[in-house]
Amino acid sequence: MSEWLKVCTLEEIPRLGARVVQTGKGDIAVFRNAGDEVFALKDKCPHKGGPLSQGIVYDRRVACPLHGWSVHLDSGEAVAPDKGCTHRHQVKVEDSVVYLQV
């Protein structure tokens, strides 16, 4: 549980963008917003499973590339009035290195 995986440096995630981390348990999207906050969500939209990593990041949200739902990056919840939730992963940044819990 408490195992942190070293993923990449902060710089390797584009600001207002994401990187996909492929794991044995499926893809995880690691996002970076304008304020250099980092978030990680399972790379599947609560609507129809679209890859959230490919969406447009703004504020603390991402807009899904398939049908435009927005998802809160910090909770994985769809932005109201849409309903649904995507699994959230723990992430942290230390000395500009991003760590993730799978």
Added chain:
Amino acid sequence: MKRARLVMVGNGMAGVRTLEELLKLAPDLYDITVFGAEPHGNYNRILLSPVLAGEMTLPEIMLNDFDWYRDNGITLHAGKKVVEIDRARRRVVASDGTEAEYDRLLLATGSNPFILPIPGNDLPGVLAYRDIADTQAMVDAAAHYRRAVVIGGGLLGLEAANGLKLRGMDVTVVHAVDWLMERQLDRNAADMLKASLEAKGLKFLMPRLTAELVRGESGRVCAVKFKDGDEIPADLVVMAVGIRPNTALAEAAGLYCNRGVVVNDTMQTYDPRIYAVGECVAHRGVAYGLVAPLFEQAKVAANHLANFGIGRYTGSVVSTKLKVTGIDVFSAGDFMGGAGTEEIVLHDRTGGVYKKLVLKDEKIVGAVLYGDTVDSSWYFQLMRDGKEVGEIRDHLMFGESHLGNAGHQGQNKAAAMPDEAEVCGCNGVCKGTIVKAIKEKGLFTLDEVRRHTKASGSCGSCTGLVEQIIASTIGGAYQPQDVKKKPLCGCTDHTHEEVRKAIRENRLLSIPEVMRFLEWRTPDGCASCRPALNYYLICAWPKEYQDDPQSRFINERAHANIQKDGTYSVVPRIYGGVTTPAQLKRIAEVAEKYHIPTVKITGGQRIDLLGVKKEDLPKVWADLDMPSGFAYGKSIRTVKTCVGSEWCRFGVQDSTNMGIELERALDRMWAPHKVKLAVSGCPRNCAEATIKDVGVVGVDSGWEIYVAGNGGIKAEVAQFLVKVKTREEVMEYTCAFLQLYREEARYLDRTVHWVERVGLDYVKKRIVDDDAGRRALYERLLYALQDERDPWAERVRGLAAAEFQPIKFYDKDSLSGDGNNERMAESVHA
């Protein structure tokens, strides 16, 4: 710091909407206290009619329940009527002695029903129709009594009569003049309405003036007596003869009132600390009685209360709808016409359809529709925007949708559709679902309905139907958006045009600069405005602006089209639809090598490779060694051609090579939306040029150029722009037209939407009549496209490599995947 105190008097629709808008803008600015004379939270007064009709219940029409006030830290005094405003000491006093001090005061006291000054008007059994208490009293009366008389044949009176009838009462409507809703309908429409209501079992006495309400033995009203001496029995009398702005409190406090509390364009009263909104207000001499304008007032008042100080309310044009299930009427503006106006009328008595448009100086100034109201929002929009309709006059009557509109079986009468009928073919939303959402969730705008139900949110072709359903559910409360003043998105109040102007005139060179300069409300915009701004900057500064990939939709960021399973499609560019055996072989080899599951000939005369993994894209492009076809972008797509004079026995022009030339010239052109062209070699038009953004048709003596066609969601036939002689002219006119579109259309406008807004005459003036202007446009396009790089070649060489490379991490100890993936994914113990 101590927060300022805001007190609101009147807990109704306009007031609470103001608070909602204020909380969005400045959630922490005020300590808010609300006084409401009614013992409820804020409810949707409009829907009292369906409650009366038994179609809805009271809990369903609550907009803000007590929890809402608590959650937003608002102190609510429900059931307490304010009886005094002490302006010197800045406090209000309620009838039970409760006091509250204010720094800012908001008056939203609504209006009072007008009660006829006749004997018996205060008898038990005599009611007005304004609030929950009145509605409840009518429901109770319907359970115990039989005969109801409604005085007043206007909107409210007819809705009351309809409700009481549905509750089983025997209902007579008494009206002072001889046609119903005389302030909204002309004689023809009123007669048709009366006939439909009679068919529902209502009775009418008109014209009749009421003289007296007669007291029965029990003390309750028992009859209505008319000026002419006649009398009819009545156990319940509902007066619906008009409303008066509720200004008593304001007047007592010495605020200037004149048929309403007088406010300026910022909704401020003569006391600068006091604002007022809603039906109690007189703005530029007008008091409104429908919620749409009141909500506009609310927005402006909130803006000023939040100390933003922008936004002015300049008055509204209103329209009316009657909310009687199964009856569709609409009216707006100067529907009677008269001197200086002309009328276009369609009257089908048997079919139950009546439409009248009143025109003045080629503009719509009024409309009455009965039976078929599908185009009401369109007419209303044309009217409010003051648009010249001369060009479309011949088909105005047949509405906006008389040309092919795909996806909902040609339905255009929402009222006649059963609840199970599908309205939105993209998202599978039925009429019943939409009606339910509007009522239960308290939705008022197209935007809200889209967000909650998804109806009309994808391709948009059912927008007219959805608007009609909203209008018949919430009545005149529905107001289609003002397209002229439509803000770019929720992050700003500026329009597309204002944003583009600011970019040009102030030499703004990046998205953050634009957002700072124009005071965006959000830190980094949203998925609507960022792509638009990115395009506007590219168009304004083709050489200086640095494209922002994070503000592009994935397709334009990855330069391939995302599919439903997250794979991509690659569509190699095949200029003019002409290919070679060598190209075909290469495509075939690539498809095999990368196990591409589907190879399909597209509708655009080229080949689609579907199901490519994102990581494989750069390799696929490298092996293809062909540029891709921008098949995903808001950009040039295809130039379709026919075989033309090179082979075809009818061909009079070499359409194939003309098409190839155009496609090469326009390569890599970004645009507000996608752009499609076609060139046919003779008028048989095998390339379908007349449904393209630009269609070129060869004739013996040259070429005809058509513009602003569309073959998608709503088929639109392209309009003739000009006839030219030479290939060079085809190139110049086409490019100039597209550059004008690039410079002036709003992001996500196809050419058809833009030309519809500005008019073909304007386009002709710029492209056909103005030789120097045309050449300048042409040159600006050439300048923008010159040295535009090939995005695939760049990516094959390694640009944006990270975009295509996932970080692979299959188990915690072993890193797999590309050797060049230096970014070690390793596990450490925390």
